[in-house]
Amino acid sequence: MKAINIPLLVEQYPLLEPLIALKPVCWFNPDVTSLKTGLPYVGLTAEDIRDASERLKRFAPYLMKAFPDTAAAGGMIESDVVDIPDMQQQLAQLHGMPLTGRLMLKKDSHLPVSGSIKARGGIYEVLTHAEKLAIDAGLLKTTDDYSKLLNEDFKAFFSRFSIAVGSTGNLGMSIGIMSARLGFSVSVHMSADARTWKKNRLREHGVQVIEYEKDYGMAVAQGREAAEADPDCFFIDDENSRTLFLGYAVAGERLKQQFDAKGIVVDAQNPLFVYLPCGVGGGPGGVAFGLKMAFGDHVHCLFAEPTHSPCMLLGVHTGLHDQISVQDIGIDNLTAADGLAVGRPSGFVGRAMERLIDGYFTLSDPQMYQYLRLLNQTEQIQLEPSALAGMPGPSLVCADTAYQQRMQLSASAMQHGVHLVWATGGGMVPEAEMQSYLNDDLCS
Numbered sequence: 001m002k003a004i005n006i007p008l009l010v011e012q013y014p015l016l017e018p019l020i021a022l023k024p025v026c027w028f029n030p031d032v033t034s035l036k037t038g039l040p041y042v043g044l045t046a047e048d049i050r051d052a053s054e055r056l057k058r059f060a061p062y063l064m065k066a067f068p069d070t071a072a073a074g075g076m077i078e079s080d081v082v083d084i085p086d087m088q089q090q091l092a093q094l095h096g097m098p099l100t101g102r103l104m105l106k107k108d109s110h111l112p113v114s115g116s117i118k119a120r121g122g123i124y125e126v127l128t129h130a131e132k133l134a135i136d137a138g139l140l141k142t143t144d145d146y147s148k149l150l151n152e153d154f155k156a157f158f159s160r161f162s163i164a165v166g167s168t169g170n171l172g173m174s175i176g177i178m179s180a181r182l183g184f185s186v187s188v189h190m191s192a193d194a195r196t197w198k199k200n201r202l203r204e205h206g207v208q209v210i211e212y213e214k215d216y217g218m219a220v221a222q223g224r225e226a227a228e229a230d231p232d233c234f235f236i237d238d239e240n241s242r243t244l245f246l247g248y249a250v251a252g253e254r255l256k257q258q259f260d261a262k263g264i265v266v267d268a269q270n271p272l273f274v275y276l277p278c279g280v281g282g283g284p285g286g287v288a289f290g291l292k293m294a295f296g297d298h299v300h301c302l303f304a305e306p307t308h309s310p311c312m313l314l315g316v317h318t319g320l321h322d323q324i325s326v327q328d329i330g331i332d333n334l335t336a337a338d339g340l341a342v343g344r345p346s347g348f349v350g351r352a353m354e355r356l357i358d359g360y361f362t363l364s365d366p367q368m369y370q371y372l373r374l375l376n377q378t379e380q381i382q383l384e385p386s387a388l389a390g391m392p393g394p395s396l397v398c399a400d401t402a403y404q405q406r407m408q409l410s411a412s413a414m415q416h417g418v419h420l421v422w423a424t425g426g427g428m429v430p431e432a433e434m435q436s437y438l439n440d441d442l443c444s
């Protein structure tokens with residue numbers, strides 16, 4: 001990697017000054033473009049999402065039985081979307097400005113199996129790998145009832161293979177639980193910021209947890225290295241995986257169905273703004289891709305990051321993508337938002353999606369805790385800190401008339417739009433841990 005001249009970079013990109021000073025910033029990308037223009041750069045198509053969606057349908061009979069909490073939804077791993085009107089009032093008061101439109105929350109925090117957005121991508125990639133192994137071995141056909149995968153002979157078959165992943169916590173939870181259930185031998189390489197309860201939970205499921213004292217980048221590198229030494233080990237590459245990305249992307253058509261059922265229309269007069277917490281980028285990138293394919297140019301996606309880990313904003317804003325890390329500009333990548341504690345963005349997501357993401361903003365850890373408590377008070381919904389990252393977004397969009405004008409968002413459209421904050425985790429946080437989030441006066 002080339003050495004980066006930081007003073008020169010800051011001169012070229014003045015936004016880096018407040019970013020380095022750890023101040024909350026917001027940047028609307030002036031180069032954002034239409035889906036038609038931006039799509040070729042993604043390198044994936046509607047057909048790829050359809051294929052992912054079909055695969056998940058094939059696995060539904062299996063998932064229903066393997067994870068009974070998915071049975072009510074017919075083996076579909078999906079979350080509710082709900083109105084949060086009391087939170088909307090409190091946000092308007094807190095930010096001292098009206099928050100027009102309708103504020104909603106997408107509760108991926110409460111997805112079955114692992115209680116975070118990683119139950120989309122992580123589980124999908126494990127299923128894809130398992131299906132391929134079983135089909136190649138002549139044990140499975142796509143027309144079969146996949147609940148046969150619960151049989152002991154399949155478990156014995158999968159136990160000959162292993163799966164490895166590097167994670168800040170939630171990806172490890174999804175991949176660990178899913179892989180172990182199928183019968184794989186699975187190891188999760190956990191970064192220093194991963195919560196103890198997540199490691200313990202995984203060990204209870206028979207997952208091998210390897211702990212590191214360094215951050216996510218190191219955990220991934222070590223996992224990759226360990227996997228390369230073993231031909232029967234499959235490494236799930238959170239930084240580059242198209243498969244993970246497509247697992248997330250299925251969320252787009254699912255949300256469209258949920259909106260249809262609620263009679264919510266998305267068009268020029270009724271725009272949709274979606275606020276997605278961003279770590280390495282696969283989750284928000286994949287979801288944003290799915291949303292664009294489902295709603296077209298009338299959905300506007302923004303990524304949210306901690307002030308201490310603004311890797312995607314840094315990578316896209318400077319055009320350096322994975323060639324620069326937050327540590328390169330003196331930012332420490334230390335945040336209570338463990339799901340977002342990533343110093344270097346995905347090498348593929350920023351380049352693939354930058355033309356389709358309207359903007360990026362950062363918020364401080366104390367802000368996340370403040371929103372966490374406010375959401376609990378107003379709506380009785382409990383989330384982990386990462387999952388609150390999107391909360392300042394609606395006010396930032398409502399306040400920026402230059403952005404609205406550039407995107408041809410009329411005053412009437414701003415009145416009728418929907419602001420959807422994507423809540424990405426927290427459903428499985430142990431009670432005592434949640435109480436410490438809710439009570440921690442140090443963080444207010």
Ligand SMILES: *Cc1c(COP(=O)(O)O)cnc(C)c1O
Nearest residue numbers: 170279280281282283339424425
């Ligand atoms: C992983 C994660 C994200 C972000 O997903 P990336 O793919 O890392 O960008 C957001 N919130 C939570 C709770 C997560 O675990």
